[in-house]
Amino acid sequence: MTIGTLAKMAGMHVETIRYYQRRGLVALPEKPYGGIRRYDENALARLHFIRSAQWLGFSLEEVGELLKLEDGTHCDETRALAEHKLEDVRRKIVGLKQMESTLDDLVERCRCSTDPQNCPIIHSLHTDLHQDRRSCANNNRDQLDARTDTQP
Amino acid sequence: MTIGTLAKMAGMHVETIRYYQRRGLVALPEKPYGGIRRYDENALARLHFIRSAQWLGFSLEEVGELLKLEDGTHCDETRALAEHKLEDVRRKIVGLKQMESTLDDLVERCRCSTDPQNCPIIHSLHTDLHQDRRSCANNNRDQLDARTDTQP
DNA sequence: GTTGAGTCTGTAGTCAGGTACGGAAGTAAG
DNA sequence: CTTACTTCCGTACCTGACTACAGACTCAAC
Incomplete structure (x- = not known):
């Protein structure tokens, strides 16, 4: 899907996604020569993740920390972040x-x-x-x- | 007293007081020709008022509203602001x-x-x-x- | 009378989390 | 094949409450 579709599905603005890309929270997919970038379900999942974390009160900076632990194998560190929050x-x-x-x-x-x-x-x-x-x-x-x- | 003394007594920075002056929350006293402005107890009281209102969660914009009602004779309007807050x-x-x-x-x-x-x-x-x-x-x-x- | 601290004034920067815009290029529908 | 929408990219702007700084001036102490 294109960034516009992705934005619609995530319930946020295109500009917000681009902003997350600039902050390094969302990957910038490869662009075909003279074409347009396409996004998949993983990108959408990531936006949901970010939204959820924000909903719990995490700042984008903290969301970045959480994303580093995204594979789920660093339970202690994740819990420490949550406890701090x-x-x-x-x-x-x-x-x-x-x-x-x-x-x-x-x-x-x-x-x-x-x-x-x-x-x-x-x-x-x-x-x-x-x-x-x-x-x-x-x-x-x-x-x-x-x-x-x-x-x- | 000078603005530095005032700031010390109010427990805030000089720059903060100047900022309040720019926002119209604190009066700018007359300056003697080629001299320095002097502040009195009223200025200090106003700073305390602002601090207190902020402590209750009022924004500076709202503090401005409260200051319009500062003579204490508009109890209903004041209460409305407080209830809203x-x-x-x-x-x-x-x-x-x-x-x-x-x-x-x-x-x-x-x-x-x-x-x-x-x-x-x-x-x-x-x-x-x-x-x-x-x-x-x-x-x-x-x-x-x-x-x-x-x-x- | 000079030095150092404080004052004045205007303007610019900070933080967070976006939002907006301009111009060029790509894309979809008729 | 044209028209209208999207995308891309960079940069600037927004809010709120300050904070910082430059350059000129004034003031108090020694």
């Missing part, structure tokens, strides 16, 4: 739960507030919440990490 | 918990596996996991969103 995910959950409970509390206080001139949320943002928040830098993802990382 | 956060938690349980299960199966030539994790990535994963595009953050978003 599991810790990652759990750390993020802890961070998000902190957000959740604080937000929930704030919203609740806001609902019960009788003074419409002094919103409890704004008040908290001005007074309580900024203690020891120095390390919540970068973007949302890293923010979560930073909130819970042991080594900065 | 709370939903956001809960959606992300749901996504992460899916990852967590799948990873946990995979790691467990890997530990109990007796066939070191056929790693259950790799096997799953090849066969099970890629059903209906079409919408887990973009980066990790959006991936989480996509997994749980109702409106794509």
Whole structure:
């Protein structure tokens, strides 16, 4: 099949596949002289593999590591990657739960507030919440990490 | 105080403050002719406010919205923003918990596996996991969103 | 009065994971 | 055989939240 068909079957854009090729996650099949590259079931399987790994939270870099272990004979190393990712995910959950409970509390206080001139949320943002928040830098993802990382 | 002192007190870099100024989140105080800008407690308070809001998961764009409501007299709008963010956060938690349980299960199966030539994790990535994963595009953050978003 | 640190301003680079585009060449349908 | 779609390839752009740097200027200490 052509790259367009492959993309359709994998449910992704042609450009995404090309991007994976550039990153070395997907092989670039031989091109017949002055012709067009053709892809087989293996290429599709690989795209599925990548998608699945991403779905579990692995970055493309990590997917690359997993692909090196793709033959299934390095169970320990694979498990180590998965365990590490599991810790990652759990750390993020802890961070998000902190957000959740604080937000929930704030919203609740806001609902019960009788003074419409002094919103409890704004008040908290001005007074309580900024203690020891120095390390919540970068973007949302890293923010979560930073909130819970042991080594900065 | 100068911007360097302000940065130190807020626990952030000078460049970050300048970035916030460019984004219109922090005011640029008047500069005396051929002199240097000075900042006061209000500037510091604003930086704390921004940090706190970020800690709750608000993006800088959303922080901008919150800052418009900073006088505390628009309790309903503020609460609406917080409720929306709370939903956001809960959606992300749901996504992460899916990852967590799948990873946990995979790691467990890997530990109990007796066939070191056929790693259950790799096997799953090849066969099970890629059903209906079409919408887990973009980066990790959006991936989480996509997994749980109702409106794509 | 000179040295070194801090400030100002503008612009460019970083990361991840793509997305978009332009121009040339190949391919499929009528 | 023409028209319209794909493919190929390289490069540039996108988001978000910074981070870095160059060159000119100012300020405080010695």
